[in-house]
Amino acid sequence: MGRPPCCDKVGIKKGPWTPEEDIILVSYIQQNGPGNWRSVPTNTGLMRCSKSCRLRWTNYLRPGIKRGNFTQHEEGMIIHLQAMLGNRWAAIASYLPQRTDNDIKNYWNTHLKKKMKKLHTTIDQPSYESMKPDMNVGSSTYASSTENISRLLEGWMRSSPKPILKTSQEKHTQLNIPSTTTTTNNLFDVSSGGGVISNEEIESLLSYDNMSGIAWEKSSTDSTVFHGCQSMVEEVKPRVEDHHHHRPLSLLEKWLLDESAGHGEEMMELDTDCFSNPLF
DNA sequence: AAAGGCCCCAACCGCGGGTAG
DNA sequence: CCTACCCGCGGTTGGGGCCTT
Numbered sequence: 156m157g158r159p160p161c162c163d164k165v166g167i168k169k170g171p172w173t174p175e176e177d178i179i180l181v182s183y184i185q186q187n188g189p190g191n192w193r194s195v196p197t198n199t200g201l202m203r204c205s206k207s208c209r210l211r212w213t214n215y216l217r218p219g220i221k222r223g224n225f226t227q228h229e230e231g232m233i234i235h236l237q238a239m240l241g242n243r244w245a246a247i248a249s250y251l252p253q254r255t256d257n258d259i260k261n262y263w264n265t266h267l268k269k270k271m272k273k274l275h276t277t278i279d280q281p282s283y284e285s286m287k288p289d290m291n292v293g294s295s296t297y298a299s300s301t302e303n304i305s306r307l308l309e310g311w312m313r314s315s316p317k318p319i320l321k322t323s324q325e326k327h328t329q330l331n332i333p334s335t336t337t338t339t340n341n342l343f344d345v346s347s348g349g350g351v352i353s354n355e356e357i358e359s360l361l362s363y364d365n366m367s368g369i370a371w372e373k374s375s376t377d378s379t380v381f382h383g384c385q386s387m388v389e390e391v392k393p394r395v396e397d398h399h400h401h402r403p404l405s406l407l408e409k410w411l412l413d414e415s416a417g418h419g420e421e422m423m424e425l426d427t428d429c430f431s432n433p434l435f
Numbered sequence: 436a437a438a439g440g441c442c443c444c445a446a447c448c449g450c451g452g453g454t455a456g
Numbered sequence: 457c458c459t460a461c462c463c464g465c466g467g468t469t470g471g472g473g474c475c476t477t
Binding site for chain 3: 193
């Protein structure tokens with residue numbers, strides 16, 4: 156209330172970040188580490204407010220950020236988590252350590268919301284649970300901080316007047332980063348069917364729906380508790396209550412267990428992260 | 436080719452929680 | 457306890473690229 160916006164000072168720059176600014180920010184953070192954002196603009200000379208610096212770092216420059224298309228598995232994760240947690244993007248992002256909350260939020264708002272809507276109209280039943288994650292997840296595209304910086308430098312050297320790269324597809328191509336995210340077996344591959352979900356896709360959804368339905372019933376009566384996720388489940392209760400999609404709280408537990416049982420590296424990563432996550 | 440509409444996503448805004456003084 | 461400040465989060469916006477006509 157009455158608090159002035161942090162970025163409305165005279166001389167504070169707004170709008171897209173330039174590669175030069177990115178490099179300044181990255182090199183500063185490499186030397187000093189992230190945090191103490193208040194001092195970043197003054198120490199770097201960046202004409203940006205601290206908030207803008209933090210956002211730029213966490214959403215774009217931070218090492219380990221995976222950019223580009225979401226895998227089917229990630230998509231499934233997001234849908235499940237969103238159904239359980241609601242629009243708590245930061246919490247959801249904590250289960251997808253390579254994705255930022257902003258990314259997930261954007262992806263949900265631009266893709267998944269529509270898909271879910273479409274799915275609801277296509278299949279005459281609620282089906283958040285029907286989203287099947289990709290069972291063939293390969294090694295993930297993982298940008299290290301050096302990669303991020305080299306990407307910046309590369310873009311800078313080329314003095315491209317436009318943002319470094321256009322699409323995630325192009326990003327992968329131009330940077331020779333193997334794109335594991337351009338899967339052809341996307342459940343809702345819009346390009347393949349003009350946005351219409353095929354029978355095959357629906358079948359695959361339904362089959363998973365059945366699976367998860369069984370899993371739910373089972374897990375709802377199962378006294379075995381997945382302790383790793385229990386505290387998270389408790390933690391999300393208040394928010395879940397005021398959400399429309401009331402789900403048995405063991406959904407994620409069961410799902411994660413199922414997933415981790417059948418998954419490779421990525422899931423292992425997730426599990427590791429799951430247990431090391433402050434939420435747990 | 437051009438104009439208009441649509442879509443995506445980076446970035447901004449405003450609010451709330453935490454905490455130091 | 458109160459206030460001011462810092463930080464993080466979720467909602468929203470708008471610029472630019474893409475698509476359609």
